[in-house]
Amino acid sequence: MSSFEQSQLNRVKRVSERAAYDRETIYRIVDDALVCHVGFVQAGQPFVIPTIHARDGDRLILHGAASSRMLKHISERKDICVTITFVDGLVLARSVFHHSMNYRSAILFGTGRLIEDEEEKWRGFKVLTDHIMPGRWEDARQPNRKELKATSLVAMDIETASAKIRTGPPVDDEEDYELPVWAGVLPIRRAILPPIADDKLNKSIVLPEYIEGYPRKD
Amino acid sequence: MSSFEQSQLNRVKRVSERAAYDRETIYRIVDDALVCHVGFVQAGQPFVIPTIHARDGDRLILHGAASSRMLKHISERKDICVTITFVDGLVLARSVFHHSMNYRSAILFGTGRLIEDEEEKWRGFKVLTDHIMPGRWEDARQPNRKELKATSLVAMDIETASAKIRTGPPVDDEEDYELPVWAGVLPIRRAILPPIADDKLNKSIVLPEYIEGYPRKD
Numbered sequence: 368m369s370s371f372e373q374s375q376l377n378r379v380k381r382v383s384e385r386a387a388y389d390r391e392t393i394y395r396i397v398d399d400a401l402v403c404h405v406g407f408v409q410a411g412q413p414f415v416i417p418t419i420h421a422r423d424g425d426r427l428i429l430h431g432a433a434s435s436r437m438l439k440h441i442s443e444r445k446d447i448c449v450t451i452t453f454v455d456g457l458v459l460a461r462s463v464f465h466h467s468m469n470y471r472s473a474i475l476f477g478t479g480r481l482i483e484d485e486e487e488k489w490r491g492f493k494v495l496t497d498h499i500m501p502g503r504w505e506d507a508r509q510p511n512r513k514e515l516k517a518t519s520l521v522a523m524d525i526e527t528a529s530a531k532i533r534t535g536p537p538v539d540d541e542e543d544y545e546l547p548v549w550a551g552v553l554p555i556r557r558a559i560l561p562p563i564a565d566d567k568l569n570k571s572i573v574l575p576e577y578i579e580g581y582p583r584k585d
Numbered sequence: 586m587s588s589f590e591q592s593q594l595n596r597v598k599r600v601s602e603r604a605a606y607d608r609e610t611i612y613r614i615v616d617d618a619l620v621c622h623v624g625f626v627q628a629g630q631p632f633v634i635p636t637i638h639a640r641d642g643d644r645l646i647l648h649g650a651a652s653s654r655m656l657k658h659i660s661e662r663k664d665i666c667v668t669i670t671f672v673d674g675l676v677l678a679r680s681v682f683h684h685s686m687n688y689r690s691a692i693l694f695g696t697g698r699l700i701e702d703e704e705e706k707w708r709g710f711k712v713l714t715d716h717i718m719p720g721r722w723e724d725a726r727q728p729n730r731k732e733l734k735a736t737s738l739v740a741m742d743i744e745t746a747s748a749k750i751r752t753g754p755p756v757d758d759e760e761d762y763e764l765p766v767w768a769g770v771l772p773i774r775r776a777i778l779p780p781i782a783d784d785k786l787n788k789s790i791v792l793p794e795y796i797e798g799y800p801r802k803d
Contacts, residue, residue, distance in 0.1 A: 376630070380654065401672050401773070402686075402688070404622040404624075404633050405633075406622075406624040406632060406633035406666075407631050408626045408629065408630075408631045411626065411664070412594070412626075412664055413624040413625050413626045413664060413665060413666045414624060414666050414692075415633050415666045415692070416668070416692075417668060417670040417688070419686065436598065446629070446630055447631060448624075448630070448631045448632050448633045450622055450633035450634070452620055452622070452635035454619050454620050457619075457717060457718060459718070459721065459780075461725060461726055462725060462732070463710065463722065463725045463726065463727055463728050464726075464732040466714070466717070466721075466725070468619070468637065470620070470635070472635050474632075474633070492681065499675060500677070503677065503681070504681065506766055507678070507679060507680060507681045508679060508680040508681065508682075508766065509680075510680070510681050514681075514682040517682075518682070536781075536783045536785075537783060544785055546726055547787070547790055548724055548725050548726065548790070549724075549782070549790050549792055549793055549796065550782070550783040550786055551783045552780065552783075553718075553777060553778075553781075553796060553799065554777075554778040554779075554780075554781060555776070555777055556776045556778060557774075557776070558774045558775070558776035559771060559773055560771075560772040560773070561772075562677075563754075563769050563770045563771075563772060564767070564768070564769040565754045565755060565769045565770075566754065568768055569763075569765070572765055572766070572767050573767070574767055575767055578677070578767065578771065
């Protein structure tokens, strides 16, 4: 997959050796995430709203119902910024100054658009559901016309984007390696715990394979 | 602790029964998080940048070096929005329409200010370090004057804020409870893995108790 051109908008300015502009790296972060943070401006005031998303090629689908503010704004086709971040570990250096985090983040820029066409909306729901849990769309009851109308979806063509990634051990000043201070990384992961059945679940219904083998399990 | 007054800025408009405006609920989310998303506007364009933070009473300390853009903006004392989100589980209803997430999110509004006073900056670094890992400030080599100068910190007085929380099982339409579809919650947690010592660590240095018993371990 190709790379995004660097511009004023997506260029990583600090610690630029951690930057990536290729779609493969950026989209891997986007596709792994269960939540994103959508930034938009209303009357000069910035808002950052968490919501679910899914990628459909070079387009992002956002669950527009997160906030009526966001919807109103997005239907006006203004610029939005979507950011995704994973904290992968605390990087404990010998000096406080060189403490850091291991992380993966992606920042995407584009313009939002309300999905109004019914067929496109149907596809949007399927893409969102497949992103969160592959297999669920085919198993659960799919939306009816009334439900389709009751929820809003937003599409954002990814105009430009970048990623920033840090991995590995701490890096200290040469003279600090002699200090009697423990140094290393405390790794952090997203853990998927065993499913909890609804109290009202008919006991004859067994846990489906696609939940048992959920792909985001480490 | 008291509550934030509801205003146009912090009012939760959708599913308002999930909203909270009391400091205790909001600050518990802020204090548990290892990363926040800072939203700001530059020439009409929204940006959302992830960075580390810590709370000092009704003030938020932000690691300003996250982006030169953010720093420039914040030193101009413009409005910022800081959002924190935990995904706690996938809520699997019998219908796609009633799928949801369990989550905790907090949205904070205020105006950024560069910390220039040396003593205030020193305290800011201590507060940040204590937030990420209690005990580390006393153990690692503390910053010298040159290092203090090389990093920027931002203070934001929390002017208003709100939280939004969903917990519990799925809620389906009455007629869907008969469907042969597994329903329940797939819980998600932040997991802290065993520490990985730096390859260059002097083997006589043992893992300190404050890392072994890291408070964010579940």
